[in-house]
Amino acid sequence: YPCRFSERSAGSQRVIPHRVFSPVCLxxxxxxxVLKLLPRCLAAAYAVLGVHPFPRLDVLIVPAGFSSLGMASPHIIFLSQSVLFPGSPGSGVSSLSLCGSRICHEIAHSWFxxxxxxxxxxxxxxSEGFATCLxxxxxxxxxxxxxxxxxxxxELKALLRWRRLSDELQNSKEELQILRPNMDRTGQVSDSGSSTVKHALNPDKTFMQVxxxxxxxxxxxxxxxxxEHQLVDFFRLFVRKxxxxxILSQVRVFQVGDCKISDFILSLVWGEPR
Structure with a gap:
């Protein structure tokens, strides 16, 4: 794909062309x-992260039991029908929170x-940690x-996520809880260029959000x-670079604003799972 980060016209495009595909009954x-929220979510993502990496976006509404909502397509978001707005036409934006949050999460994946x-x-x-934060x-x-x-x-979302994380840590194996389980061997491949996907056949891994x-x-x-403002500025610079x-999460010391982050980050990413 042509790089949109160097296109002058892309730099001023707050909302990219978008479509929604759905069964007739939905x-x-x-x-x-979805159609009501997409323009404001796209504009908000542009305000936070800058140039949209891709020139258009399609949203496909899929059944609630759809097995994979992350298909790594640059133009398509798969959105479960379970997050669709159930209320009346006169309801406000607050009643669209679940749908809006999910849309914003998937839009954030365009960058991360x-x-x-x-x-x-x-x-x-x-990808998932950054998208959840963004x-x-x-x-x-x-x-x-x-x-x-x-x-x-x-703070409310942080509390709910903390409870969910605590439950997962108590009910899953430690080997599934470490963000960088391969430690210093992360990113290494065999002589043939192949690498192993850990826990790919583990049924527990499918449902985990650690x-x-x-x-x-x-x-x-x-x-x-x-x-927050300094961190968002860092995100923009990170995307530009x-x-x-x-990439690998191997940076041991880096500067964000006036603060240097190093050892504590390492203990979270490389260290003890709890």
Whole structure:
């Protein structure tokens, strides 16, 4: 694909062309929810992260039991019908929160997951942790929340995620809980160029969100240390530098604003699973 980061016209495109595809029986809900939210979510993502990496977006509504919602397509989002807006036409944006949050999460993957990806399969937190963190920031921007309401929404979501993470840590094997299980061997391949996808056939892995949640809390810690605005500025610079590349979480010391982050991050990513 042509690189949109160097295109002058792409730099001013707040909302890219978008379409929604749905079964006939769900068209009204899709129109009231997804189609209504897409322009403001796309504009919010642009305000947070800058140039949209891809020139258009299609959203496909799939059954609630659809086995894979992340198909790594640069133009298509698979959205479960379970998040569709169930209310009445007069309901406000607050009633669209589940749908809006999910849309923002998937849009965030355009930057973290697609235009920037993990070089090693075990480091899924690079895409999922970033997307979970950015989901909150982009959705708050789309809602145009006050600072007070934004802080309350962030803390409520953090509490719910902490409870979910605590449950998963208590009910899963430790080998599934480490963000960088291959340690210093992460990213290494055999002489033939092949690598192994760990736990690919483990049925427990399919339903786990540890990498989403621990990655999210890692970035939330950074935000608490340097400030949200500084962290978002860092995200933009990071995208500018690494777009179009597969990366590893191997940076041991880096600067965000006036704060240097090093050893604590290593203990979260490389160290003890709890």
């Amino acid at each position: 068209l009204q809900k899709a129109q009231m929810g 997951g697609l235009v920037i990806g993990a070089r090693d399969w075990t480091e899924e937190w690079i 989901e909150d920031i982009i959705w708050a921007q789309a809602q145009q929340l006050s600072l007070k309401d934004k802080a309350e929404q962030f 990498h989403y949640l621990k990655g999210y809390f890692l970035l939330k810690f950074l935000a608490s240390e340097v400030g 690494y777009h179009g590349q597969l």
